[in-house]
Amino acid sequence: MSDGALIVVIAGLVATACGLLGPFLVLRRMALLSDAVSHAVLPGIVAVWLVAQTRAPLPVIIGAAAFAVLCVLGIDALRATGLVASDAAIALVFPALFSLGVLGVTRYAAGIHLDLDSTIYGEIAFVPFDTVWVGGYEVARSGLVLGGVVLLNVVLVGLMWKELKATTFDPQFGATVRLRPVLLSRLLLVASAVTAVAAFDAVGAILVVTLLIVPAATAYLLTDRLVVMVALAIGIGWVGAAVGYAVALPMDSSIAGAMGLVCTACFVLALLLSPRHGLLTRRWRRARAGAPLPG
Amino acid sequence: MDRLSAALGLPYTDAVVVAGALVLGITSGVLGAFAVLRRRSLVGDAVAHATLPGVCVAFLVAGVKDVPGLLLGAAVAGMVAALLMVGIERAGRIRPDAAIGVVLSGFFAFGVVLLTHLSNSSDADQAGLENYLFGQAAGLLERDVAVMAALAAVALVVVGVLRRALTTTLFDPAFAGAIGLPVRALETLMTALLVVAVVIGVRVVGAILMVAMLVVPTVTARQLADRFPSVLVLAGLIGAAVGVTGALTATRGQLPTGPVVVLTGFAVALAALLLAPGRGVLWQARRLASRRRIVRRDAVLAHPDAPTTSLSDRLIRAGLRRRGLLAADGTLTATGRAAAAETAERRALWSAWLEHGPSIRLPDAREPDPVDLAGSLGEDAVAQLRKVVSGNASYSARIRSRPLGGSQDE
Numbered sequence: 001m002s003d004g005a006l007i008v009v010i011a012g013l014v015a016t017a018c019g020l021l022g023p024f025l026v027l028r029r030m031a032l033l034s035d036a037v038s039h040a041v042l043p044g045i046v047a048v049w050l051v052a053q054t055r056a057p058l059p060v061i062i063g064a065a066a067f068a069v070l071c072v073l074g075i076d077a078l079r080a081t082g083l084v085a086s087d088a089a090i091a092l093v094f095p096a097l098f099s100l101g102v103l104g105v106t107r108y109a110a111g112i113h114l115d116l117d118s119t120i121y122g123e124i125a126f127v128p129f130d131t132v133w134v135g136g137y138e139v140a141r142s143g144l145v146l147g148g149v150v151l152l153n154v155v156l157v158g159l160m161w162k163e164l165k166a167t168t169f170d171p172q173f174g175a176t177v178r179l180r181p182v183l184l185s186r187l188l189l190v191a192s193a194v195t196a197v198a199a200f201d202a203v204g205a206i207l208v209v210t211l212l213i214v215p216a217a218t219a220y221l222l223t224d225r226l227v228v229m230v231a232l233a234i235g236i237g238w239v240g241a242a243v244g245y246a247v248a249l250p251m252d253s254s255i256a257g258a259m260g261l262v263c264t265a266c267f268v269l270a271l272l273l274s275p276r277h278g279l280l281t282r283r284w285r286r287a288r289a290g291a292p293l294p295g
Numbered sequence: 296m297d298r299l300s301a302a303l304g305l306p307y308t309d310a311v312v313v314a315g316a317l318v319l320g321i322t323s324g325v326l327g328a329f330a331v332l333r334r335r336s337l338v339g340d341a342v343a344h345a346t347l348p349g350v351c352v353a354f355l356v357a358g359v360k361d362v363p364g365l366l367l368g369a370a371v372a373g374m375v376a377a378l379l380m381v382g383i384e385r386a387g388r389i390r391p392d393a394a395i396g397v398v399l400s401g402f403f404a405f406g407v408v409l410l411t412h413l414s415n416s417s418d419a420d421q422a423g424l425e426n427y428l429f430g431q432a433a434g435l436l437e438r439d440v441a442v443m444a445a446l447a448a449v450a451l452v453v454v455g456v457l458r459r460a461l462t463t464t465l466f467d468p469a470f471a472g473a474i475g476l477p478v479r480a481l482e483t484l485m486t487a488l489l490v491v492a493v494v495i496g497v498r499v500v501g502a503i504l505m506v507a508m509l510v511v512p513t514v515t516a517r518q519l520a521d522r523f524p525s526v527l528v529l530a531g532l533i534g535a536a537v538g539v540t541g542a543l544t545a546t547r548g549q550l551p552t553g554p555v556v557v558l559t560g561f562a563v564a565l566a567a568l569l570l571a572p573g574r575g576v577l578w579q580a581r582r583l584a585s586r587r588r589i590v591r592r593d594a595v596l597a598h599p600d601a602p603t604t605s606l607s608d609r610l611i612r613a614g615l616r617r618r619g620l621l622a623a624d625g626t627l628t629a630t631g632r633a634a635a636a637e638t639a640e641r642r643a644l645w646s647a648w649l650e651h652g653p654s655i656r657l658p659d660a661r662e663p664d665p666v667d668l669a670g671s672l673g674e675d676a677v678a679q680l681r682k683v684v685s686g687n688a689s690y691s692a693r694i695r696s697r698p699l700g701g702s703q704d705e
Contacts, residue, residue, distance in 0.1 A: 095507030099554030213396035260404025
């Protein structure tokens with residue numbers, strides 16, 4: 001596989017993993033948790049460096065995932081007090097964790113590879129250079145990790161489809177028929193946190209946040225059916241990955257940034273032209289309906 | 296500024312940072328309140344991220360890193376992002392959080408693309424533009440603080456002049472529209488004020504941490520006050536205190552300003568959430584525990600001969616025995632019987648309130664408290680209640696045949 005194709009496939013895997021969870025997050029109004037998690041993992045990465053003096057992927061992912069889960073559960077706990085709205089809870093927790101991380105970097109880890117850029121931006125362009133040997137084949141390490149995450153998410157969403165759907169659209173009904181909406185919601189949050197952490201390592205935070213929110217929001221503009229929404233979200237993510245790479249290459253631009261911009265462009269198109277909810281289509285429909293009636 | 300640095304016993308550069316943090320604290324406290332109470336706290340996050348492409352474009356246009364130009368770029372980009380969010384929301388289908396997320400990722404992706412472009416163009420002067428993400432308080436100049444203070448003063452004057460219209464729009468947009476206020480313009484103004492706060496703060500604490508400065512003061516103030524004007528003033532004061540404390544700690548400890556200020560703020564907000572009188576988590580827990588105790592005690596007094604089952608039951612009985620309400624053999628003493636009668640009377644009054652509550656005239660809206668009805672509703676209401684009950688004796692008799700219906704005639 002050429003390097004270019006590999007980068008697109010890796011981004012596509014991230015898009016798949018995110019597209020499976022993103023629609024649920026968007027429908028449950030928890031889209032911004034992905035942004036919170038993307039910042040909250042920094043202290044985990046720093047802590048792993050301080051304790052084990054390593055940037056090896058596995059410990060870093062474990063450390064980051066621990067703080068991602070801490071962040072998500074902390075937000076949940078704050079919200080459960082009833083004293084803070086959920087958006088304010090998010091805005092309280094993740095800057096605090098991120099501050100801890102920045103302090104750790106400047107105080108103990110200055111001068112090592114653990115600079116902020118690499119944890120915030122990641123760099124998808126380096127994916128082809130990081131390989132491991134599995135059964136005689138050389139494969140991209142992030143491809144393995146992300147493949148695992150996609151598999152986990154497919155299993156989670158596939159097994160829990162009915163439950164997730166019911167509790168997403170009608171938590172009270174879900175509670176009445178004993179579906180444990182709170183537990184399911186936490187499960188979804190933890191899955192998102194783990195997905196995000198695994199993906200940061202490969203493609204950088206901004207692309208993960210984008211792929212969790214933007215394709216799902218775009219799909220929400222295009223359909224009313226959850227299955228279609230998930231499929232569309234995954235598809236839009238792949239389109240963003242492929243087109244973004246094709247755009248970034250000749251311009252020698254940031255690949256992740258270009259992929260994010262393509263996804264955003266998809267959103268703008270859907271916002272304007274979606275058959276049912278598009279701003280322009282609605283205006284046209286209204287103009288036609290408002291045309292003078294006969295008689 | 297020289298006098299300030301002398302008064303604080305700080306070197307000049309540190310005094311500038313502290314002054315900057317003070318300005319930031321007051322403005323973000325007051326202006327953040329509007330965002331937090333509209334449940335749009337994270338709009339500040341998106342606006343802060345959107346300043347990155349703004350700064351890059353301003354640098355591309357101007358070609359130099361001069362502060363007012365970059366601030367202007369940041370402000371324009373922030374405003375565009377904020378208006379886009381409002382627009383996406385108004386289109387109807389997309390909820391606020393997704394709108395914020397889309398705008399945030401779109402602008403940030405654009406910023407990353409621009410940054411890469413700038414660093415590829417090998418313009419030596421571009422280095423450090425990304426510091427806008429993390430703040431660079433140490434690079435603050437007196438002139439920057441003066442610009443920030445002027446912006447802040449304008450924003451605070453606007454809030455002061457329009458506070459009534461803004462408050463009405465904030466809490467009841469439909470009513471505001473009905474009395475002829477320009478709701479859309481006022482909402483846009485609130486967003487613009489938020490952008491001002493973010494642009495001021497990005498220099499000091501950085502884009503990523505800015506959202507905390509907007510939220511912490513209001514969350515804290517909301518625990519301490521119930522009226523919006525007091526929340527606004529308190530939020531400004533708390534923001535100022537957090538900013539100054541954090542900045543001083545940071546300069547003493549040779550630490551980056553932004554994270555220390557944010558962590559200080561987080562500690563303050565957490566303390567307020569836990570300890571705020573009457574509202575905090577610990578107070579609520581204490582109140583709940585005391586309610587539970589009263590319910591258990593009442594249960595024992597009502598049925599002293601019921602078999603003792605649980606540990607808590609046994610503890611309650613021991614407590615009652617110690618206070619002389621329960622005799623050693625488990626029967627009620629004379630004081631115990633009096634207390635039981637009082638409990639029964641309280642219950643009767645409560646069921647009367649549940650039954651006839653709507654017909655009782657109260658001078659204002661009051662929250663009835665089952666344990667202390669007279670204290671929570673006033674003696675007058677209780678007297679009315681008794682009269683209604685005695686007037687409806689035959690009706691109440693039928694109610695009383697239910698197990699918990701009460702025993703008015705004891």
